[in-house]
Amino acid sequence: MIKKEVTVKNRAGLHTRPAAALVKNAARFKSNFFITKNNMRINGKSIIGVMTLAAAQGTVLTLEFDGEDEEEAARAIVQLFEDGFGEE
Amino acid sequence: MKLFRYDRIQVMGNTEIRYLSELSLEERKATFARILAFDIPCFIITSGNKCDPALIELATEKNVQVFQTPFETTKATYFIVDYLDDIFSPQTTIHGAFVDVYGIGLLFTGRSGIGKSEIALDLVERGHRLVADDVVIVVRKGEGILMGSGTKLIQHSMEIRGLGMLDVRSMFGVRSIRFQKRVEVIVHLEDWHSNEDYTRVGLEEEDTRDIMGVEIPFVRLPIFPGKNVTVISETIALNYLLKHYGFDASKAMASRLEEAIKRNESLEDTDRAIGWFEHDFE
Numbered sequence: 234m235i236k237k238e239v240t241v242k243n244r245a246g247l248h249t250r251p252a253a254a255l256v257k258n259a260a261r262f263k264s265n266f267f268i269t270k271n272n273m274r275i276n277g278k279s280i281i282g283v284m285t286l287a288a289a290q291g292t293v294l295t296l297e298f299d300g301e302d303e304e305e306a307a308r309a310i311v312q313l314f315e316d317g318f319g320e321e
Numbered sequence: 322m323k324l325f326r327y328d329r330i331q332v333m334g335n336t337e338i339r340y341l342s343e344l345s346l347e348e349r350k351a352t353f354a355r356i357l358a359f360d361i362p363c364f365i366i367t368s369g370n371k372c373d374p375a376l377i378e379l380a381t382e383k384n385v386q387v388f389q390t391p392f393e394t395t396k397a398t399y400f401i402v403d404y405l406d407d408i409f410s411p412q413t414t415i416h417g418a419f420v421d422v423y424g425i426g427l428l429f430t431g432r433s434g435i436g437k438s439e440i441a442l443d444l445v446e447r448g449h450r451l452v453a454d455d456v457v458i459v460v461r462k463g464e465g466i467l468m469g470s471g472t473k474l475i476q477h478s479m480e481i482r483g484l485g486m487l488d489v490r491s492m493f494g495v496r497s498i499r500f501q502k503r504v505e506v507i508v509h510l511e512d513w514h515s516n517e518d519y520t521r522v523g524l525e526e527e528d529t530r531d532i533m534g535v536e537i538p539f540v541r542l543p544i545f546p547g548k549n550v551t552v553i554s555e556t557i558a559l560n561y562l563l564k565h566y567g568f569d570a571s572k573a574m575a576s577r578l579e580e581a582i583k584r585n586e587s588l589e590d591t592d593r594a595i596g597w598f599e600h601d602f603e
Contacts, residue, residue: 246582249575253522280521284574287581 243317251318264300327359334394431510454479523571
């Protein structure tokens with residue numbers, strides 16, 4: 234299992250469009266993917282789950298990847314956060 | 322005479338008839354002969370006016386038909402235009418199943434054998450109305466309206482693999498069918514591929530398909546065992562209705578989320594949707 238910490242960089246936070254981009258990307262991988270914010274742990278492949286986080290700019294999230302393609306999954310998802318989901 | 326549109330139906334109303342009534346028989350014959358020198362589709366005499374026997378004689382010679390109607394010119398023209406518009410409308414044939422679901426015309430498409438007829442049958446069983454199965458004739462009415470119907474030969478017959486031909490009207494009764502319906506949403510059934518990109522939120526710009534120049538909302542519906550496509554189809558129809566009445570579930574959710582992000586709610590105080598119910602242990 235891989236654990237990564239990421240920060241929400243884009244100004245608008247993890248709103249609907251980034252949330253959709255996140256689950257769509259996560260769905261491409263076989264690995265299980267969970268996101269933890271404070272004490273709430275949600276499935277990263279569930280759009281409702283990701284939206285429930287309501288993560289604003291600056292929020293620190295813990296990402297967990299577990300499965301045969303966890304390395305690739307972690308790289309792709311972390312990259313998304315790094316790029317601020319293509320937003321400012 | 323140069324401007325005379327001889328390729329059009331000649332409608333003769335009160336004015337024309339009154340004009341003709343003031344001419345002598347010889348003059349009328351000459352007038353009819355001049356008109357009939359052109360290739361006229363037909364004459365229609367409106368407002369219950371009597372037809373001049375001289376016109377009938379000459380028209381018969383030229384093999385041109387003369388009709389009479391009790392309707393006044395405005396009304397008659399309206400009926401004729403409506404009829405001709407229907408007859409000459411662009412038309413195409415689509416392979417699919419067409420069902421009225423809660424008043425919304427859902428056109429199911431997808432490869433042969435994916436189960437379009439089975440879904441149509443299931444919807445009929447749940448009280449929806451079959452328009453056509455397998456061969457759907459789609460006609461463009463005016464700008465932006467497509468009407469779908471079945472064929473005279475097939476009517477409401479459908480083929481279910483393993484059973485053969487069924488007649489939905491005799492089997493489920495007259496309330497299970499209708500003859501035509503506006504095409505409102507295309508539901509495209511396809512085999513599930515895990516690497517395909519399916520709609521998750523529904524905020525993306527609506528996908529459409531062009532049928533004879535009319536853009537029709539297009540829903541790609543991946544199917545797999547255990548998925549109740551019938552219920553999902555009903556939901557597609559209901560969601561279309563809701564949007565039509567001004568409520569968009571994805572937009573409503575998106576704006577609630579944006580509000581929450583702005584307030585920067587920490588997870589500890591993520592509200593459960595219960596408010597405060599004292600001693601409510603149900």
